Amino acid sequence: MSPNLAQLHPYPFQKLRQLFADITPNPSLKPINLSIGEPKHPTPQLIKDALVANFDGLSAYPATQGSEALRGAISRWALRRYGINLNPATEVLPVNGSREALFAFAQAIVDPSAGKPVVLSPNPFYQIYEGAALLANAEPYYVNCTAANRFQPDWDAVPEQVWARTQLVFVCSPGNPTGAVASIDDWARLFALSDRHGFVIASDECYSEIYFGTEKPLGGLEAAVKLGRDFKNLVMFSSLSKRSNVPGLRSGFVAGDAALMAQFLLYRTYHGCAMSPTIQAASAVAWDDEQHVEDNRRQYAAKFESVTPRLKTAQDVSLPDASFYLWAKVPGDDAEFARRLYQQEHVTVLPGSFLARDAHGLNPGAGYIRIALVAPQEECLEAADRIVRFAQSL
Template sequence: MNPSLDKLQPYPFQKLATLKAGVTPPEELNHIPLSIGEPKHKTPVFIRDALHDNLHGVATYSATKGTPELRQAITDWLIKRYDLPPESLDIERHVLPVNGTREALFAFAQAAVDASRQPQVLMPNPFYQIYEGAALLAGAEPVFLSCTDENNFLPDFDGISPGTWKRCQLLYLCSPGNPTGAVADMATLQRLINLAEEHDFIIASDECYSEIYLDEENPPPGLLQAAAEMGNTEYRRCIVFNSLSKRSSVPGLRSGFVAGDADLINPFFLYRTYHGCAMPTHHQAASIKAWSDEQHAEENRSLYRKKLEAAHDILYDVLPVERAAAGFYLWPETPVSDTEFARGLFAQQNVTVLPGSFLSREVDGMNPGSHRVRMALVAPLDECVEAAERIKTFIKSL
């Protein structure tokens, strides 16, 4: 077997299961999971109908590149959402449908990294563990860039050494961030594009939380938008990943896209023809409907805002919880260690949260997720309110 498999750490939820083992929460309290970022809002009926109405597609193989209609719907959405020059995006050259961003974020590193040159792959810390696994199995060394409150939960790009930039082949960026909700502004994105040109690396921007934000008038900027505004309408060294899972509450649809630099998309497409990962045609039909409608995405954001506001109002006087600009997570500091907090909360209140240290790696003796927990406000409003009340009760008992 590939010896790099031995370098993979247990997934955060495996660690969480071990942490909770042997604990019996109160039977009279229903379990409220805030640990997994799996949307629980109802999938819009028109998306389900499109799936049902196109089931005849299971009788044929689907193309790796997807249908022209799906690529056009994605392209139209990108142009409208980020105000991109229409002529800068070609459905044949710049866009590929993928089965959710998770598989694409992993696969892209396998296609992009040259393992013969002692590569490094940079990523935020805390982070989505797929980035680390992708780097390791591509033969690269992961480099963790700690995101702390001192730096507004964004990586300190000023602190990266010239030697690291020289070895960097791929930079994973996550904006809005998981779990912090931090948003990289336009200046930061454009600075990274300039650094990529200077040091010869690729930026892989995970933007799957881009459509969950608080201010309807100020959506988070995207990497392609930043490139276009600085005149880089070929999107050199820029590749973005996005998904319908959060935007449209269809995590089981496994539908997303990769878009950007045609010189990156083309070889990645070749890789994917061998990878065998074409999206089923009925999923493509439903995806076209989803990318073409904004009303349901606006309604989805409204639901998350209500939950985030409600949880904040309940917790703010007992827990230093800040309202992030985007995403559906809370990332508060804990009065005891994050693992003690998570285990005790489950034992006393039957609420599950994810210890922040499980989402991070220790760098220079410090784990940036330590003494923090991730709370995913994906449950219905009433459950999120009840969970917040139980968390408040637990904190008062400490």
């Protein structure tokens, strides 16, 4: 077996099961689970209809590059959403959700032949970045994202000798779990570092469509265009899972640097991960429609507007820039908070320390919990009341 497998960390939800293993939650209360970042709003009918209308696609092998129709729909969306022109023939690749693509991309990019390569990850972070780095024979290096730095990675804290070995940098904006969005200045700084050290930037943007005000989260490719750059060493990852409430469809895309995309396509041809033609057809319909995305956004906004003020009465929490998470500060140990909250109030949230690593003298997730507002509004409000009651009992 690959020795790298032994380096993989247990997934946060595995740790959560262990944390709760010996406790019985309050049986008089209905369980409310706000720990998993899984969209729960119904899948739009137009996507279901498109799947049914395209069952014929099951009788053909798909091309790894995906259909022209789907790449065209993605390019049209990128133009509408970001004002960027993507060449659908060379700069866009459909993928089976951004998770597999983030993982596969690291395998294609990292060159382990030149010393021990480094992959930079925000901290706290989506755990796939770390697993992708480890299985690509790279060393993950965690860049802390704290309140003091607007929950953005503190690039200035990365030593010169680490930059020298860095081949790939994961960016997550809007961030999971903090919801923080990178600004144009954040991007300018990272682009300058990439120009100097030659690393590739993988920008994970799967929460880009869940925002609350009128200001849309800035995308990585959009930032490049705004700064008068091309897409050299830069790719973005997007997904229908959250945007269109189809986490089970497994559909997203990667776009950016044509030279990288050509190599990634080659990798994927052997990897054998072409998207089913039926799913491609439904995905094209989804990318071409914004109505259901606006409805979805309204549902999240209503939840955040009602839940956040209630939680604020007992917790240090504020509306995130974007995403469907509240990143709330808790008194004392976050795992103990989550454990006792589950026991007393039958509400499940994720301890922040489970989403981060101890790095540079601290665990930047410690003292926080992640609350995913995915359940129906009434349930989210009920959970907020229970969290407040619990916090006030401490």
